[in-house]
Amino acid sequence: MATTIKREYTFDKFFSGITFAAAFLVLAIIVSIFISLFRESLTAIDAFGFFGFISSTAWDPVREQFGAATTLYGTLITTLLALIMAVPVSLGIAIFITELCPKVLKPIFSTAIELLAAIPSIIYGMWGLFTFAPLMGEYIEPILQKSFKPIPLLGQLFTGVPLGIDILTTGIILSIMITPFIASIVRDTFALTPIQLKESAYGIGATRWEVIKDVIIPYSKTGIFGSVIIAMGRALGETMAVAFVLGNKHAIATSLFDASATITVTLANEFTEADGDLYLSSLFYLALILLGMNFLLLAIAKTFLARRGR
Template sequence: MSEATASLPATAAGVKRRDGAAGDRIFYWIVLGCGLFVLVALFAAAFSMVWDGFLAFRTFGFGFLTGMEWDPVAQRFSGLVPIYGTLVTSALAMIIGVPVSLGIAVFITEVAPRSIRGPIGGAIELLAGIPSIIYGMWGLFTFAPFMSDYVQPVLIDWLGPIPVIGALFSGAPLGIGMLTSGIVLAIMIIPFVSSVMRDVFLVVPAQLKESAYALGSTKWEVVRDIVIPHTRTAVVGGIFLGLGRALGETMAVTFVLGNTHNIAVSLMEPGTSIAATLANEFAEASDDLYRSSLSALGLILFVVTFIVLAVAKLMLVRMARQRGE
């Protein structure tokens, strides 16, 4: 009787181990399925765009990437103009948005009194939650007239006569165009980039900053020599996150870009982007070649975004190795 009683704990422990092993296997297969779902979705999207865009690449060849003509009536399509518009507007958004985002993050974490850090952080999160179509409507009905009446005339008058820079600011003050689209995109990515920067600045060890202050460093020197170097890997990741958002933005750009298939040096001129072209014309694509050309544009945007994110990952890995991580 005593031996049977003594064997009960061992039996219970064995049952518990078997149950734990079975639960661990179930957990493993569940999380494995979640991880594989991402890869399956990625390859399925890529395969779909390659399959649908094959007709366009077979018809136009490499000229689809280098040509400027987009004529649905004549059945002649090429993607250089929307590719150019996508890259220019995204570059403008990063040039404007990254310094502003850095300034916001530094102000919240290092300069602002604690009483206003919460409201400013909440405002940033609120901006991040606004749908892109709202930004587009605001850009078309409010910001574009403001640019046409007050900003673009000044830029044309002051910077237009300059020999080299003037080419970027020549033309008529239409309100819509590359510059307006770039500014609207910058406003859209600022909440995302600044939120990432703010979060990583907050995890900088206080001992590092206090030591620098004790040695007589100013706030600017602490930010330049302590905060940014300590968090540069995450900062670069946040910047590329904003760039990925800018490359794929659709509705806001569609409202304010102008949607004309032409390449102009001037930032005042209207243009188009890959996402705007897809949004405007996919419902009107009435034949196979037209739809295939739009799918080919989607594939190009997919590849460009993938390259940008891959470059970001390589930069992060290289920076981590330099720091010995």
């Protein structure tokens, strides 16, 4: 009996040690990545500082003048544009599947959403470059330009030559990519709404839309917010699809028809060509900033969810 107890105690200690090691490994990997990026960025940090680097629009490898402002702008504007388009569409998809869709069709639409999420990003990029971008440049963008250009302020967003390789096309491609993630999470969150809450609302005469608007969506706010954060992280870090359709132009775009650059695309396109210490260090600095943005995004999300839980 004592031997059995001792054996079980030893196994428990061993199992606890293995789980601790696994958890510690995750933390060690994160710290290692941060330290590696920081060490490789020191040359650029010494040369430009933090605020000098993120506020500078220069990106000239010949003169060794580097700044993150243009790539930060491109990263944030394409992500914001994608979210503006994806969030309402995703909510509509989730509402339809959980509340309006006939039971026979639910598995079909749910599977379609999951398949859309499983498509590799390079496939989106190739489709965007060879099919969607020409369609945008030849048909859709000229119509948008003709419709919105006469409008003060808003018309500025639709100036320039509509070629299809631009911020607008990139935002649409990104929105298509992140929509399945938001829709799937929100669909599952809607499905967790207690049936008693919905039946009580129907019992006092609420319509289906009122139940969705006043019961299901408020109950699922945390899940909706979490899905948006996940989608934002995906959009911030997307590389291949964006590289095909954004144009990789280091400039602050003033129109949705302008080409631009993101941090990830700059890293992918220029890392193998960087031949100077300062050039290479500046690319590592961009990677460090991107990592910091994702940490900041996670911190904001956790703070929000913690306050919601009180």
